[in-house]
Structures are given as C-alpha cells and as structure tokens.
Amino acid sequence: MxxxxxxxxxxxxxxxxxxxxxxxxxxxxVDAHVQFMRDFAARLExxxxxxxxxxxxxxxxxxxYDGEGRPPVTDGPFxxxxxxxxxxxxxxxxxxxxxxxxxxELSAAPGPGGKPIHEWLEVRPFLAEPPTVTE
Amino acid sequence: MNESLLRELVPAVIGVxxxxxxxxxxxxxxxxxxxxxxxxxxxxxxPRDPKAWLVTTAWHRFVDAARAEASRRGRELAVQAEPPSGxxxxxxxxxxxxxxxxHPTLPHSSAVALTLRAVGGLTTRQIAAAHLVPEATMxxxxxxxxxxxxxxxxxxxxxxxxxxxxxxxxxxEGYGGDVDLAAEAIRLTRxxxxxxxxxxxxxxxxxxxxxHARRAxxxxxxxxxxxxxEQDRSRWDTGKIAEGVAILQAALARDRxxxxxxxxxxxxxxxxARSAAETDWVQIxxxxxxxxxLTGSPVVRLNRAVxxxxxxxxxxxxxxxxxxxxxxxRYAAVxxxxxxxxxxxxxxxxxxxxAARAATSVPERDHLTRQAARVRRLLRQ
Numbered sequence: 044m045x046x047x048x049x050x051x052x053x054x055x056x057x058x059x060x061x062x063x064x065x066x067x068x069x070x071x072x073v074d075a076h077v078q079f080m081r082d083f084a085a086r087l088e089x090x091x092x093x094x095x096x097x098x099x100x101x102x103x104x105x106x107x108y109d110g111e112g113r114p115p116v117t118d119g120p121f122x123x124x125x126x127x128x129x130x131x132x133x134x135x136x137x138x139x140x141x142x143x144x145x146x147x148e149l150s151a152a153p154g155p156g157g158k159p160i161h162e163w164l165e166v167r168p169f170l171a172e173p174p175t176v177t178e
Numbered sequence: 179m180n181e182s183l184l185r186e187l188v189p190a191v192i193g194v195x196x197x198x199x200x201x202x203x204x205x206x207x208x209x210x211x212x213x214x215x216x217x218x219x220x221x222x223x224x225p226r227d228p229k230a231w232l233v234t235t236a237w238h239r240f241v242d243a244a245r246a247e248a249s250r251r252g253r254e255l256a257v258q259a260e261p262p263s264g265x266x267x268x269x270x271x272x273x274x275x276x277x278x279x280x281h282p283t284l285p286h287s288s289a290v291a292l293t294l295r296a297v298g299g300l301t302t303r304q305i306a307a308a309h310l311v312p313e314a315t316m317x318x319x320x321x322x323x324x325x326x327x328x329x330x331x332x333x334x335x336x337x338x339x340x341x342x343x344x345x346x347x348x349x350x351e352g353y354g355g356d357v358d359l360a361a362e363a364i365r366l367t368r369x370x371x372x373x374x375x376x377x378x379x380x381x382x383x384x385x386x387x388x389x390h391a392r393r394a395x396x397x398x399x400x401x402x403x404x405x406x407x408e409q410d411r412s413r414w415d416t417g418k419i420a421e422g423v424a425i426l427q428a429a430l431a432r433d434r435x436x437x438x439x440x441x442x443x444x445x446x447x448x449x450x451a452r453s454a455a456e457t458d459w460v461q462i463x464x465x466x467x468x469x470x471x472l473t474g475s476p477v478v479r480l481n482r483a484v485x486x487x488x489x490x491x492x493x494x495x496x497x498x499x500x501x502x503x504x505x506x507x508r509y510a511a512v513x514x515x516x517x518x519x520x521x522x523x524x525x526x527x528x529x530x531x532x533a534a535r536a537a538t539s540v541p542e543r544d545h546l547t548r549q550a551a552r553v554r555r556l557l558r559q
C-alpha cells in the first residue's frame with residue numbers, strides 16, 4: 044500500500060514545539076537536520092519501502108481557466124496565512140500502522156539543541172487500482 | 179564488453195543505414211534495438227567485428243519493421259533483405275547527426291534526449307533514468323522529436339550554436355541514474371571538436387573539462403554544497419585542468435572569441451589560483467566584460483558583480499548590481515554575500531534567508547539556509 048507523507052511549510056495543527064525557521068538555528072543544527080532526512084530516505088530504500096521524495100519551492104501560484112481565448116488567471120504568491128506544502132515522500136508499506144510509525148520517526152527530525160521538532164506531518168493513503176479478485 | 183566502445187559506434191551505424199536508403203527515424207529505431215540486443219548478448223558472446231554485427235543486426239531490424247509496415251499498408255516491400263554494400267563511410271555522417279538531433283525547431287528537452295540516443299548511443303531507459311521520468315514518457319518525447327524533424331535533409335549544414343547549447347545542457351544535468359551525463363557531454367563535445375575545428379567548440383570542451391576537474395571538491399559530507407572559495411584545491415584534477423587550459427589557449431590563439439571561450443577563460447583563472455586568496459579577480463572582471471559584450475546576458479551581469487566585489491570591494495560590487503533585475507535566480511544570494519562583506523550582517527542574514535526561499539535546488543537551499551544560520555550566530559556573539 045502506498046502512502047504520501049506530506050510536509051508543510053505552514054498550516055496544519057498548531058506546532059507542539061516552537062522551533063523557528065531553520066535560518067535561526069546554528070549551522071551545525073541545520074546540517075544535523077539535513078543529514079537526518081537523507082539517512083531516513085536511505086534507510087527506507089534499504090528496507091524496500093521508499094518510492095520517491097521531492098521538495099517544493101515556497102514560490103508558485105494558484106492558476107485557473109478564465110474562458111475561451113483568454114489567458115489563465117493566476118493568484119499568487121501564496122498568502123502568509125495559507126497552508127503551504129513543502130515536499131513529500133511516497134512510501135510503499137504493508138499497513139497504515141507502519142506508515143504512521145515511519146511518519147512518527149520522520150517527525151522526530153532534530154532541530155535546535157538537537158531536540159526532536161515534533162513536526163506535524165500529513166499521512167494520506169493512495170487510492171489504489173481495483174483488485175482483480177473482488178469476492 | 180566495453181559499453182562506451184559500443185556506444186561510440188552508434189552514430190556511424192545510423193549513418194550506414196541512412197546511406198543505404200533507410201529514413202533517419204527508422205534507422206535510429208533499428209540501431210537502438212540492435213544496441214539493446216548487443217548490451218544483452220555481447221557480454222556472453224562478443225562478436226569479432228562489433229560494427230559489422232551492429233550494421234547487420236540493425237539492418238535486419240529495419241527490414242523487419244519495413245515489412246511489417248508494408249504488409250499493414252498492403253504494399254510491396256522495396257527494401258532488400260540483405261544490406262547492400264554502400265559507399266565508404268563518410269566522417270561527416272556523425273556531424274550531420276549532431277545538427278539534426280539539435281535542430282533549432284526542436285524543444286531543448288527533446289534535442290537533449292535525441293542527441294543522447296542517436297549520437298551518444300544511450301538507451302531510452304538510461305536517458306529516462308537520468309532525467310527521472312518514466313521510460314514511456316522519454317520514448318514518446320524521442321519519437322515526437324523524430325516526427326518533427328522527419329523529412330529534413332541530412333546533408334545540410336546545421337546550426338552549431340544550438341548543438342553547443344544542447345551539449346552544455348547535457349553537461350549541466352550532471353549525474354543521474356547509472357549514466358554520468360557530465361562525462362557523456364565531454365565525450366560528445368570532444369568528438370564534435372575533432373569533427374569541426376571551430377574555436378567555440380574547443381571553448382565549450384575546455385569549459386567542461388575545467389568544471390569537471392573540480393567536481394570531487396564541490397560536494398562535502400552528506401551531499402553538502404561546497405562553494406569555490408572553500409573547496410579543497412588539492413582534490414582538483416590537475417590533468418583535466420592542464421588539458422582544458424591547453425585546449426583553451428589553442429582556441430584563443432585563433433582570435434575568434436565567443437561566449438564559451440570567455441567562460442572557459444574565467445574557469446581557467448579560478449583553476450590557476452593555488453588558493454582562493456590568490457585568485458586574479460581583476461582579470462576575471464575583464465573576462466566578464468568580454469562575456470557581457472558578447473551575450474548581454476543579465477546572469478552574466480549578476481556574476482560580474484560578484485567578481486567586481488572581489489576585485490574592487492563589496493561597495494563596488496553592489497554598485498555593479500545597478501540595473502540588474504532583482505527577480506533573477508541567485509540575485510538575493512549575491513546581494514547577501516556582498517552585504518556581508520560590506521559588514522551589514524543583519525541585512526545579510528535576511529537576504530541569505532530570502533535567497534534560501536528562492537533557491538532552485540535542495541543543495542543550494544540548504545547551503546543558503548546554513549549561510550543565514552552562520553551570520554545569525556555571528557550577530558548573537
């Protein structure tokens with residue numbers, strides 16, 4: 044079963060720990076955090092559970108159709124108050140429980156003072172292909 | 179089996195099929211199939227004459243495909259089952275393939291893919307893996323590109339400028355999947371330089387070699403980006419630097435300066451400095467002036483401001499930014515650096531953080547975040 048682990052720049056439930064933006068940490072704390080993320084993905088590759096991961100720029104815009112012969116309408120940059128996705132990891136695991144366990148581990152990435160940041164991560168199951176055998 | 183030796187044969191074999199009457203698109207497909215078969219069977223059963231094997235196998239594939247197509251259309255087949263003996267191979271074949279695959283009517287991404295397949299001899303799977311797209315997507319991109327150039331004569335001089343642009347793009351794509359695209363770009367540019375003798379081709383080759391020489395020192399532990407000034411220069415590949423400099427000097431001596439030679443000259447001046455402090459920034463600024471005159475590029479103007487900042491001090495560097503579009507990628511990073519050098523740490527920290535938000539790659543973003551963190555720590559002390 045595939046799950047999407049979504050990371051947000053902002054939005055979601057209120058943060059448990061106020062860890063600030065990364066540029067307010069020390070360079071060593073930044074390095075430790077980046078290394079943790081790399082190691083986490085490498086470990087999932089080894090267990091055969093990693094599918095892919097991508098990071099998103101905070102820039103961009105909402106876009107919509109505006110009628111025949113007219114250019115699309117854009118709405119951006121994103122408002123400071125809006126939920127903003129920072130990136131994702133797709134995992135292929137045996138159960139929801141395993142997905143939750145892994146997201147929990149990822150949320151323990153180190154922040155200031157090397158302490159876990161307790162970041163809220165969104166975990167979403169993929170809608171799969173219908174099974175061949177249905178009864 | 180030496181896979182690169184096999185790949186080098188690909189453009190020549192396509193040329194043979196085309197001269198025997200196959201159209202480019204079918205010939206290229208047939209050679210790709212023969213290549214995949216060769217990769218599969220040669221390790222256990224290497225042929226005595228690899229090129230003859232490829233020509234025969236590809237020709238049979240071409241005839242099979244033409245037959246299938248003919249019967250689908252209910253037409254007589256006009257091609258012979260055995261390859262006729264064509265005229266002696268012309269060395270121009272490969273050069274024409276470069277021009278065709280990088281034809282100015284093709285989008286850059288298609289030209290890159292087609293060049294890697296038809297001139298580079300890579301498989302669709304390898305090209306797809308290097309670009310992190312599904313193989314079916316890459317196959318489609320290549321066949322659309324081939325349809326777009328179908329019917330173009332193979333024997334006309336092409337646009338060397340677009341060929342160089344495509345090779346430059348391949349080089350910048352670096353390393354993905356099991357193929358080293360930077361090394362592949364160097365191989366293809368080296369081959370092109372031997373075919374044309376144009377100073378700008380030599381300039382591009384020199385530029386690639388000089389950058390490639392620094393590759394090992396560009397990333398630190400955990401994939402961290404190491405800026406030029408902090409690189410361990412003992413890890414630079416002196417052989418590649420010497421080769422790049424020699425190629426560049428020979429090109430410059432011909433007195434037909436172009437943008438790649440000017441860029442290579444800047445890279446050579448960096449490579450020539452034993453330490454960052456010994457860099458000849460005054461000469462680098464002069465080369466940026468040449469480059470700006472040749473291209474008028476805003477990105478060159480931005481990079482020139484950094485060099486001016488090193489040669490004449492950060493305030494001169496900031497003044498050189500006058501008129502440069504602040505929307506350019508790396509604009510905030512450049513201003514952050516210049517303001518830090520000028521002693522305005524609070525502004526530098528803000529700008530580094532802004533630059534991190536505007537970064538276009540993860541290593542660059544992490545590097546700029548670390549720079550912001552470093553300056554903020556200085557401010558706390």
